[in-house]
Amino acid sequence: MACSGGRERGAYHHGDLAAALVRATLEIVDEVGVRGFSVAEAARRTRVSPGAPYRHFADRDALLAAAALEVSRRLRAIHLEAMTTASSPHERLAAVAGSYVRAAAVHRGGFDLLFAPGLRTHHLELRDSTREFIDLLLPSAFEVVPPEQGAKAAVGLLEALSAVARGYVALLLDGVFGEPGAVAAEVAVRATRAARALVDGYGLPDTTPS
Amino acid sequence: MACSGGRERGAYHHGDLAAALVRATLEIVDEVGVRGFSVAEAARRTRVSPGAPYRHFADRDALLAAAALEVSRRLRAIHLEAMTTASSPHERLAAVAGSYVRAAAVHRGGFDLLFAPGLRTHHLELRDSTREFIDLLLPSAFEVVPPEQGAKAAVGLLEALSAVARGYVALLLDGVFGEPGAVAAEVAVRATRAARALVDGYGLPDTTPS
DNA sequence: AGACGAATGTGAGAGGCTCATACATCCAAT
DNA sequence: ATTGGATGTATGAGCCTCTCACATTCGTCT
Secondary structure, eight states, X not given: OOOOSSOOTTOOSOSOHHHHHHHHHHHHHHHHHHHHOOHHHHHHHTTOOTTGGGGTOSSXXXXXXXXXXXXXXXXXXXXXXXXXXXXXXXXXXXXXXXXXXXXXXXXXXXXHHHTOTTHHHHOHHHHHHHHHHXXXXXXXXXXXXXXXXXXXXXXXXXXXXXXXXXXXXXXXXXXXXXXXXXXXXXXXXXXXXXXXXXXXXXXXXXXXXX | OOOOSSOOTTOOSOSOHHHHHHHHHHHHHHHXXXXXXXHHHHHHHTTOOTTGGGGTOSSHHHHHHHHXXXXXXXXXXXXXXXXXXXXXXXXXXXXXXXXXXXXXXXXXXXXXXXXXXXXXXHOHHHHHHHHHHHHHHHHHHHHHSOGGGHHHHHHHHHHHHHHHHHHHHHHHXXXXXXXXXXXXHHHHHHHHHHHHHHHHHHHSOOXXXX
């Protein structure tokens, strides 16, 4: 944990290769996407032999999954922030959808990773990240869904919200709306609106006195 | 274009290698996912030398994209069928979302392909497939959205519907709800409900300043 | 019919990647 | 100081993508 710079004179050992590899992986994926990523390149950028990464990660997918997990951690922080800026539970739910889309435009590579097929399935922690997302919002959902509909409806709403958010991000990153960076803000607005419509559809006709 | 079977005696030329490769690609992706796919394997299954595919497809991604395009064609047929079985425009919109999710569980490999990052971006026809999907449903959307909200609201609704459908499929295939094959039917129901909520939410008087 | 050019497939190979295995080096606990 | 375990290196097998020169066949033009 000591040397942060790189290759001191006797720096046979790296210090914290695992973390450095994850950082390199995020960089590479940002530049060339998951498909363009290679363990060898990550090793090269970390100034380490091609075999070294395999001391820390079982295989290519394990490194990618670790990087994806890091992304999901950062994303969680973003969600938390988005939640605090909203006032009503109504708005809080909608705002998270919007912030999700905005985050996608900025951290494209990260989402490439989060959505990469097969990674979530193999890595339990990663698969649970969606559930965490839901848990984070559960209190707000309970305030929005009429109590007589029960907890199941609240969870259903949150699943639907995850789905819209994720769906909009997918469409955005696919370029369906145009160059992602250029249209992200507007798409975020539309995603927010969709989320609001969803909340309305699941909840009572009017719960918001103006 | 004549021989369809395989290796007659003098079958130096294949007949329709391009189509056969696309078929093989779909098979392989169904079995081992996009990540496990290799052009070499597709060539092997088509009983052709490893270099042959490159006469028809510029590179690996081009073959994958062609396969994805084939999937999107089949999917379009599924959508059309789902639309005819629904009676009201309301139900029609919701039903397509459900059929999308059900289709995903059956043709997992196909969706792996459709959602593979980078393919859509590179292949124009593929990127337009989402827009086609929207065009397909536009008439129904116009019947559902109050006219005073204009065409933009109708398109917005359809985008939102695409997003939920796609989002639910993504969550399903990630295994968030459990083993995809087992939970698909139930998830389809929930997706349908979300779609209905969305349709209701957009049908309400506009609450958002644009 | 016969010949010729275009299309399509083959064979061999360069270069890169993943991952395994044996070996070198360094840290920490005794 | 020694020694055992963790970490990095060196090497290499096996697979993959994609290229290039060559072989084979098809369609077409005379």
